[in-house]
Amino acid sequence: MALNIIRAGILSTVQDLGRWGFQRFGVPVGGAMDEFSYRLANVLVGNNEADAAVEITLSGPAFTLSADTLLAVCGGDFEPRVNDERLPRARPVLVKSGAKVDFGRCRRGCRAYLAVSGGFQVEPVMGSRSTFLRGGFGGYQGRALKRGDVLETGETDVTLYPSLRKRLEAGDAAFANPSWAATERVELLAPGPYVIRFTRGKHWDCFDEDALAQFQIGEYRVGTNSDRQGYRLVGPPMPLKVPLDLISEGVTFGTIQVPPDGEPIVLMASRQTTGGYPRLGEVISADLPLLAQLPPGAEMKFQQVTLDQAHALLLEREKDLARMRQAVQLQARQ
């Protein structure tokens, strides 16, 4: 079973939860930018949450399926189509062998996740199937997908969603889907500025006090030169009280660092393992999926929370996902 890629889109890569345990050798973690949507897509097709999915960016791919395939699309809204009909998002969809799936341009958000039952079968490298583009390893041959690629999938679990299977076999439709959908993030439905919460960073007190106040009331825009490695923010500059000469040390997904030009950078999934710029704050894990969906030009505001609040918010998000997982498991038997 496989996807035959007709058109690859701007940046379609195989990703999972990332390559953990090798940062001490300078190997970036990588993995899905919007971990929530990635995991939800896997849940909907009955996968392990760490199974490989395809991350689709801004302009999507087109492909045909070599067998009946159970798939789900979550995250940014690309208005994908099966043959000429809209493919419903955030729910399991059983698509007929030979059908053509075509993702258009992203209308809302910036990245979608395509999961297939059984996951995408690429060789794990250092325990992960995530694509590391700069290093040229992991994922599909260490690179983004290209036209002509054949991306193998695991076996679709035929015991899942028996009613969908019956409907697909009984009719002429190219796909079958349930009427329900999983609850996705609602924040993106509203126009910006989007609120991104953060905790104070190690060098918070080293920044100019007026600038710190401005940081929490001003608006920032996602810069055009933002990517999987980092988001450059355009907005009030963040000067230091006095210049700092720092020794590089470990950084993480969400670290807000400020290079000498004063423009903050938020480190994202494919960040380097260490950094030497002053650290203003850390975006909380619960808000990273939303930040990862903000395209260049989107407006945002920063709101400070405590570490305990950040942990509580993450726990809340996790409970939401757990509830959805339970509900999906019940539906999958029907």
Next chain:
Amino acid sequence: MLAEALRAANIRGIRDTVPSFCSLAVHYDPLVLLDDAKGHAAYEVLSGRLTEIVSRVSDVVPKPARTIEIPVCYGGEYGEDIGTLSAAHGLSEPDVIELHSAATYFVGMLGFAPGFPYLAGLDEQLVTPRRATPRPRVPRGSVAIGGEHTGIYPLELPGGWHLIGRTPLTLFDPSRDPPSLLAAGDQVRFVPIAPADFDVLLAEAPWP
């Protein structure tokens, strides 16, 4: 070292440890910790355990670091900045090679790219600010000087350090375990080799 002690302690919820020159980053999964902390503040519970491990480690005499010899073909097409770098310091090219290969270096951390070592111990006479304009492509295996550090580019990468030589060794191979030739805490010495040796060594152990 502390990083090893932490890995040995095998604390549930710790996802990664990243040593650098004077700190150790600990990446943790708050969800696992919150579960184990039973209502207590997760960060405080983890900090408590780490503090306890730190206090034990400081009493342990660190085992002697490994010393790894890195063969380097200096100058010419292998290190095209050696001329400008020696001129900037009023040294001859053989002086630079002598000073660079006489020292024993310490791997302070790996970072920037997979397997890229930041080496401390560079002779003061060789300390050189980074190039004003980074190169878009530095050849794989390049041995270079940036500020007060020397380092080795494990892959072809963009880079702003001054290139003085090149090693045929494979610094990083994703299929090897561990993938990196060097680890933080190692000692490194550079051994000058001739271009012919470079080719022989590369033929014996080709890059993956």
